[in-house]
Amino acid sequence: MKRHLISTGDLTRDDALLILDTAEELARVSQRSIKKLPTLRGRTVVNLFFEDSTRTRISFEAAAKRLSADVINFSAKGSSVSKGESLKDTALTLEAMGADAVVIRHSASGAPHRLATWVRGSVVNAGDGTHEHPTQALLDAFSIRRRLGRLEGLKVAVVGDVLHSRVARSNVLLLHTLGAEVTLVAPPTLLPVAVETWPCQISYDLDAVLPKSDVVMMLRVQLERMNAAYFPSAREYSRRYGLDRDRFARLHDDAIVMHPGPMNRGMEISAEVADSPRSTIVEQVANGVTVRMAVLYLLLGGSEPAIGGAE
Amino acid sequence: MSDAQNQARAVLEGPDIHRALTRIAHEILERTRGAESVVLLGIPTRGATLAHRIAGRIAQFEGIKVPVGAIDVTMYRDDLRLRPARPLGRTELPPDGVDGRTVVLVDDVLYSGRTVRAALDALNDVGRPRAVQLATLVDRGHRELPIRADYVGKNLPTSKSEKVKVFLEETDGRDAVVLIKEDDR
Incomplete structure (x- = not known):
């Protein structure tokens, strides 16, 4: 076959x-x-x-x-x-x-x-x-399992430009199959239509989701695919949906940070967070x-x- | 357990396997002058279990800790294209590796010799042993390659239509070597 x-x-x-x-x-x-x-x-x-x-x-x-x-x-x-x-x-x-x-x-x-x-x-x-x-989602799942020892029952937040992200869709489907609970976090303008049919939760509030997440997966803001104004300004996006030092501090001690790359440092993720030992970006x-x-x-x-x- | 397995003939029971491994351990000690620079590498899954048992006996008899490991040969098999891709076994090499050592490969059943050939290829990629020897719990004959075992638990004359199945306590809950006729399966 x-x-x-x-x-x-x-x-x-x-x-x-x-x-x-x-x-x-x-x-x-x-x-x-x-x-x-x-x-x-x-x-x-x-x-x-x-x-x-x-x-x-x-x-x-x-x-x-x-x-x-x-x-x-x-x-x-x-x-x-x-x-x-x-x-x-x-x-x-x-x-x-x-x-x-x-x-x-x-x-x-x-x-x-x-x-x-x-x-x-x-x-x-x-x-x-x-x-x-799909292979990006598989390597993400593999990286999570290597770091945290399991996937079943983990709470995974996928944050950012879900609309333009093929990584987000593949990850939601795979992580759901493997028993993790996924929450998509994004401004309403960066969520695709029919996202409510995906096997995951949806939130617009990153600060509410962070403390209960085991894995935070930051998505790249795909400026090259954007031909409309999806958010007012890069600074505003970064302030509401970027993972900076203060937000990073609110994660629990074992939580890990992921990014499929290439990163926009300073936009969706700060350099300090990207280079921290709890980031799996290089392992990925x-x-x-x-x-x-x-x-x-x-x-x-x-x-x-x-x-x-x-x- | 199925009826077929009940009808199948157990050729070795727990105590027989025990004695065979004890003899193999003694023979390895004899032939390698006290297991000097020996590394035991089992072929997963049951060969790896047997390698650990043999190492345990050598430790018991002479108080020597022989390095034990496992070498998976799946990726080196010559019959990969005959079946769907199969799951891999675990390769675990002792920290000091195999360079300059006498490697004793351990497998449960020696049949066509193709698994051992694959193991020799796999070994080639992880280092250069001084010598390679082969230990097997059962030699059932029908070799298709010029390969022979240095240490044999039991020579078991079989017909090609029969199947030899090894059960071990660690993986299967009991120790036995069973001969299954084709029409029993």
Whole structure:
């Protein structure tokens, strides 16, 4: 059966735990001198990036190479063909190259889903528009579990630009599956329509949510996607929804702070908080490679994928 | 427990396994001149359990603490593409590693030899032992590769249609080696 990782909503609890447990074992490989495993020898992974993303592309590339897969980086930036056509043409090219997996980043929500109908290999969504970014959510869950030892019953606040965030949606769906309680905190203008159907709580008041949170996940304010006035000014946003020293002090002692990066220091998060020992921001990057290795192994390592949603 | 398992023949019971491991521990001590620079590495899950038991006996007989660990071979198997990707076992190396040591690999059942080949590859990536030896609780024959065990608990003639299952107290609640006929399963 052909399976993909397009949405964290497609993952069952068992799937998600299998990915996290596999990543836990693979984390040990990153600590030894020979970091390579022969598992995906002869398999081809194509990184298809229609949007700039240095960290995600490098992370996927490192993950595939550590598993000995052949990696082809296909940067579609600057293509003059209109989006729909270009994606299908590209898909046909990938078919001809015999890609076993396609990792796709696209500015249009739903692009990975379309791609999955055109290619034979597994499709891994590396971020599509404002829709989803499942491997980011998986590495966040992995980072939380490593720090706090569990996910079940944890209170997680996801704060900021939920409207433009694919990370928020993927995280809400995954953390819900894994038994955590998520609260979205944002100004009403930065919440998407139908957010009330998501499996989470909603609040407009960060100061009320902070003291009872175990994890505070700050989202980047995506100024490049904003073509309207979503809040009066950067300073006002920062004052009401930014995590600064005073707010940080109100967290309980074991609570951790996360950010998917890249950060706007001084806007949604102050430099002091970002660099504190209770921030997992640097770990999140290292854990990204490990979690992506786990995903690629479970999708490509056997006769058929062990995780993911069917097309 | 299912009827099939009840009908299956137990070839080794708890005391037999106990005696076999005791003998293997003595043989390791003999062959490695008192377990000098020996590291025991079990292949998860039951091989790892057996490695700990053997180390316990060596400590009991000679008062030596032999480093014990586990080496997972899943990512190195040659039959990965024949089944869906499977969960990984745990690799735990002793703090001093395996460089320059005599590594004794420990597994529960030696059959085709393919698991051991995978283990040798995995070992290659974690260091360079001075020598590698193999201990197995059961050798059931039918080798497909030029591999043999240095220490064997029991040689068990089997047919390829049979299945050998090892139960251990730590993971399965009892000690037994069971021979299951294909049509019993």
